[in-house]
Amino acid sequence: MIRLLLADDQALVRGALAALLGLEHDLEVVGEVGRGDEVLDAVERTGPDVVLLDVEMPGMDGITVAEKLHAAHPGVRILMVTTFGRPGYLRRAIDAGASGFVVKDTPARELADAVRRVQMGLRVIDPGLAAETLTAGTSPLTAREREVLVAAADGAPASAIAKRLHLSEGTVRNHLSSAIGKTGTSTRAEAVRAAERLGWL
Template sequence: MTITVVLVDDQALVRGAMAALLDLEADLRVVGEAGTGDEALDLVLRVRPDVVLMDVDMPGMDGIETARLLRERGSAARVLIVTTFGRPGYLRRGLQAGAAGFVVKDTPARLLADAVRRVHAGMRVVDPTLATDSLIAGESPLTPREADVLRAARDGGSVADIAAAVFLSEGTVRNHLSSAIGKTNARNRADASRIANDNGWL
């Protein structure tokens, strides 16, 4: 039986390399490629592949949000998230969004093909180092609103800019920033954003 695969990554070179490697496997066939989350949604719902290999970090909608929307829209495709950055928070958020597996991009080709097969068979595949790091790091200490505010703060705008972006009052934004700084043991909001981002909480 042939397992059909869609590749989603904003770097064409990476997609091409993965497609070439997977097409060497007799039982795997790449049936489509997308460079953004929006493109992936349309493609997956139209092509209906068995497995989607999805990058996390993409312009616009990231891979975790795309996985969540695919599940909400009734896609039966199994999502295997592949990323350069093994951030522990990504694993937890990805699995909560409905992803069936999580591997890093330096996974050898043979193991990546095997991960596709295992995910297709209904199993969950998680990079062991990432799983260990995720257990050690624990869940994000941030509330959803604090995470929203830190995401908006990454662009370096003023409190007024952040408030406008997240539709909150400036006072509420200051409170969320202060709380997030405390929870991440950061020096300031830029440091809090960096720490939260490095842990995959944003």
């Protein structure tokens, strides 16, 4: 049996995944969590072979979880199963140690097959998203530009962002200007939206 841990903040989705995967003769759901910061404890408790992770969860996002999980338990396979099929998410998830990345509307039989293939050490990636990722390329944003854009997402003025990130106001403005240029947008609000759409934040 392949032991599975499901991590998704939507109880209905999590329950549906557990029910569908539980119908497979060789898959067993040994645990479910609704927050990213609960995953590592659940892995210690349940000893899964494969962890299915959502990207956007409270407590800790799935990509950060994947990175921590891969470092702590390199033998546990990680399959990202998400609504958010964004190119930047795929690249970041693979870099973080995920073995696969599929979207939630994947048919149940294909999802079960993806779990088996990941468990065997193969890489499984949604083909449409893989093509889109190759076209989009890697994120041109530096870590600091990403941090400043995330802080700017709520519309806070540069002075407030500077205080929050312990930077000078001029430095914040420079990072915002650079991010606007790299995203090919005209305003910081547009830059935030573009970077979010591409999964760069």
